[in-house]
Amino acid sequence: MKFQVNRDVFSEAVSFAVRLLPQRTTQPILSGILLEASDGALVLSSFDYEVSSRTEVSADVEEPGTALVSGRLLADIASRLPNAPVQFSTDEGRIAVRCGSAKFTLLSMPVEEYPTLPQVDERTGVVPAEEFADAVAQVTVAASRDDVTPVITGVQLEVGETSLSLVATDRYRVAVRDIDWDGGTTSSAGTAALIPARTLSEVGKTFAHSGTVAVSIVRGDDRELIAFSADKRTVTSLLIKGNFPR
Template identity: 25%
Template sequence: MKLICDGLDLSDAVMKVIKATSQKTTNPVLEGIKLVAEDDTLTLSATDLELSMQKSIKAEVFIDGETVVPGKFFAEYIKKLTNEQIELTCNEKNMLEIKYTDSTGNIQALSAEEFPNIKRLENAESFEITSKDLKSLITKSVFCVSTEDSRPILKGVLFEIQDKKIKAVALDGYRLAMVNKDLKDNSSNFTCIVPARSLNEISKLLEDTDEIIKVHVTKNYLMADVNDTRIITRLLEGDFINYKQIIPTQFTTEVTINKAQLEDALDRASLLSRIDRNNLVKFDITDKLMMLSSKSDIGDIKENITVALNGNDLTIAFNVRYFNEALRVINDEFIKLSFTVASAPCILKSSETDEYVYLILPVRVV
């Protein structure tokens, strides 16, 4: 293998695919990045058998070939050569020579024959969505997934595709996110559960544009091509929780409130709760006022916000982190909070659209 490529292009590709290398493995090839040179293209691939990433860059290829380089070391090395034209030459013993300006480095690589074949999806279902909508769909839902290994199915986001619409659902036992977006097209109606880690990597590649992203889905895998980078992820297997039965539909207290005012007030009110590490903030809702309060051994904080109330007065408490993480991804000026009793969940949604719904369980106050 022999080629010349731009250092900045190579560094960008390496930094993207390195995310798919395995960090905990006894198989060194899974820690590596596969390089394939052919047809004036250098293709980089990495996989941990759950997540695979590929990216191709332009190169002047003199001799076709392939090898697997140690991922972490290669990434650190190439990152320091971004302003250089880089020549890569690999001999029959998989010794990779890296030339730049008047300098040379050598890396002992591995045989590409040891590298796992990355799945090619055949007979796949598909859907099309704009880049900005897919990014928003992921951002507004993925933070609600569980991090507990005891319930692995909840470490992913449920995608429900139906009639040119997609719904993303995530929950961790304390809160739930449900986000709706329009699709440009879909081949059929289907569902899948995508690991949160994979969605986070897809989101990093997406831009806030109207570019159409086509996503392919089979029984076990999902594939997306974003800006010359291909991501293939294994789907989670099993039945997702019947989330519809846990979302209340009737309420006795509804509040419309300015989102920015609520976010700022919660941030200040939570200062003391963060010190005590209980993250508890109490909501006292009356006719035209919502008072947020927290206290600890060093004092107390009370924040008053003017609201539009429909229904009964209510006192209820929450882990403020769950509220803050939801508010952080919302762009609406006004939101609606809906309650029943102090022991039942709160529903947070847009005051104007059905784009998102968040369910947050309360905390019992003694």
């Protein structure tokens, strides 16, 4: 693999990819960022079986390929690079990063052991990004932080005909906010999804200035998840199982 990418674009993409990675994990492989270079684009992904992030940026790809590298280490390096194009190349399990006078060599992680990211094809509806971010910020403060009762550590999204309700409670207080919802030609009214408040909070901040955010609620097999997409960025999260308090 060999490619060149704009320094600011790369740094922002890495920051997005590592934002939802766990601080500690029993499986070191899940602390990595997957880099996929091909056809003039670089895709950066992260996944810990519960939350995934994926973003695509333009890159000058000389040799397509895939590499897996420590996410926190790459984010630390990306934030310190000088103002110059970033050059990546791989050779026998090592990844060389060059940017101006700065040079780094990283050990790659085994790509074949990395889990397959969840795929989301159809969207359930669309919400205005700024309004959605404001609603998330207002509602998540009421979610419980006590992991003993997981269902109240989340925010319940309830889809109506033309509105989306966000509801959170810690059993002592309740926060509710309704925003505009465009379900397109599909009828999704009555659909509900319970999302971890921490994840939703990060999603709100990430997509606050994206114009609109596409929302996909997927239920199939043994996985129930929700995806948020905008500006070639996607975040997925497993839903919390259980019945939200009435």
